Amino acid sequence: MGRFEDLSDQELIIAARGGSEHHFGELVDRHTTMVYRVARSITGSHEEAEDVVQESYLRAFKNLDKFDESKSTFKTWLLTIVRNQSINIVSSFRRKALKFFSDHEEGEPELEFASNPLTQEPLDAETQLSLKRQYHAMDKALKKLPERQRTALLLRSQESLSYDEIATVMDISVSSVESLIFRARKKLIELVER
Amino acid sequence: MRHIDCQKRISLLVDGSLDGPAVREALDHLTECPDCARAYEKMVSLNNALTNVKPSLADSSLASKVKVRISGESNSAGYAWNFSLLKQVPIWALIAILAVGVGDMAGKTLTETLNMHDTSHNLENLIQDNGESLTDVLIDFGQSENGR
Known part of the structure; x- marks a missing residue:
């Protein structure tokens, strides 16, 4: 159990700005899974997502003084960096060239299952297997969505960000977020039903 | 209301992003419109599928790797800070220190100076x-x- 668990992100940032790596380390522990998921959903690759996570935290640490808490939360600021880093990787010429010449198949990711909403206990093996199948169908369909739709939907459904937070991360209006999520859902339902 | 606007509202309803009167209005519409009711069911089911299973990290090694890199970065930043302090010493002060040192050695070899x-x-x-x-x-x- 971490020593700084009771501290808010803002308190950790103040200490980290004073030079405490340990306080920044708590922020890393707190957000890495979310950051990894977002990077993975954009890059579609475990290795690239890991690179993005490392580079994004390093960038955040170096630019901690530039973080303006009146404009965003640490979470949304970090996710903005992660999204930009991921997009840079995906659109890089080197990456496109590697993808073109390589037939590397992305391995199956580790999956995290929600607990039973009524008992709060882990789901039984049979339900997990069925959810796993459902996930793979969904994952395949998600990859066919445009990046903006996919990111907006996953930030809402998997990371539980509010529409305002998603708008900050993606630097668009709230009504654009509403449209992106709606279109993503509509398209995803069509793809899964095919 | 156009059908497309109605479905957009359903998406907001799934997310719990509608306020009180709008929720009531949307729920009333679902009882009257079978198409929208079906769309709502599908969106709820899709949302559950996305929420119930998510990619995860098998272990905490990624967070550890990040912390090691931050630590390395922090240390190199410390050296840079010391170096930048040195840069703040005016150039004339450095010349004066050098001149005093050379003056002190005047008439002696380096070995003599060191063997004093x-x-x-x-x-x-x-x-x-x-x-x-x-x-x-x-x-x-x-x-x-x-x-x-």
Whole structure:
């Protein structure tokens, strides 16, 4: 159990700005899974997502003084960096060239299952297997969505960000977020039903 | 309301992003419109599928890797800070320090300057320099010690 668990992100940032790596380390522990998921959903690759996570935290640490808490939360600021880093990787010429010449198949990711909403206990093996199948169908369909739709939907459904937070991360209006999520859902339902 | 607008509202309803009266209005519409009711069910089911299973990290090694890199970055930033302090010393002060140092050495070789310490005189008193090699000196010293 971490020593700084009771501290808010803002308190950790103040200490980290004073030079405490340990306080920044708590922020890393707190957000890495979310950051990894977002990077993975954009890059579609475990290795690239890991690179993005490392580079994004390093960038955040170096630019901690530039973080303006009146404009965003640490979470949304970090996710903005992660999204930009991921997009840079995906659109890089080197990456496109590697993808073109390589037939590397992305391995199956580790999956995290929600607990039973009524008992709060882990789901039984049979339900997990069925959810796993459902996930793979969904994952395949998600990859066919445009990046903006996919990111907006996953930030809402998997990371539980509010529409305002998603708008900050993606630097668009709230009504654009509403449209992106709606279109993503509509398209995803069509793809899964095919 | 157009059908497309209605479905957009359903998406907001799934997310719990509608306020009180809008929720009631949307729910009333679902009882009247079978198409929208079906769309709502599908969106709820899709949302559950996305929420119930998500990619995860098998272990905490990624967070550890990040912390190691941050630590490395932090240390190199520390050196940069020390170096930047040195940069803040005015150039004329550095020239003055250098000039005093050179002035202090005036008329002496570097070896003489470095050998100014008392221990070098003590060493000369202990072992006289007669032009012998170090091995000869050590053999003589050993023999005189054995003779005692």
